[in-house]
Amino acid sequence: MLKRVLAVATCAVAFSGAVSAVPAAAAAKPAVIVDYGVTPAKVKVKPATFRPYKDVEFTSVHWTKLTATTGAATAVQRVNTCKPSCADGNYKSDKVTLTFSKVRSTPRHQKVFAQVKVTVTRTHKSTTLALPTRGEWE
Secondary structure, three states, rough: OHHHHHHHHHHHHHHHHHHHHHHHHHHHHOOEEEEEEOOOOEEOOOOEEEEEEEOOEEEEEEEEEEEOOOOEEEEEEEEOOOOOHHHHOEEEEEEEEEEEEEEEEEOOOOOEEEEEEEEEEEOEEEEEEEEOOOOOOO
């Protein structure tokens, strides 16, 4: 009987260690705030779409690298040209590569990227953008 109890206890300890190891590994990967206007900030690891600013969004995001300090992806950048007005929603789309860096903590202690280098595939023109590290009203 004692052997059976010890075997069950050993399995329970081994199983609980395996389960808790998964969240710890996932927590090591920084995320991206997927919508600047939501409070509290909505954070996702490897989002397929995110909107860091009112008139800029990245769609069809395909992640090629993600470590504790950097990330890389390809995406489609959609920018509202605001012509003739921003309310008209006239968007220009470009295929881009994204290089994420500068990991910071949100007010809720989640690790997120605070900077992204956006390179337009067609022209090779690069722009570095600050990414939000909190929701608009936090």
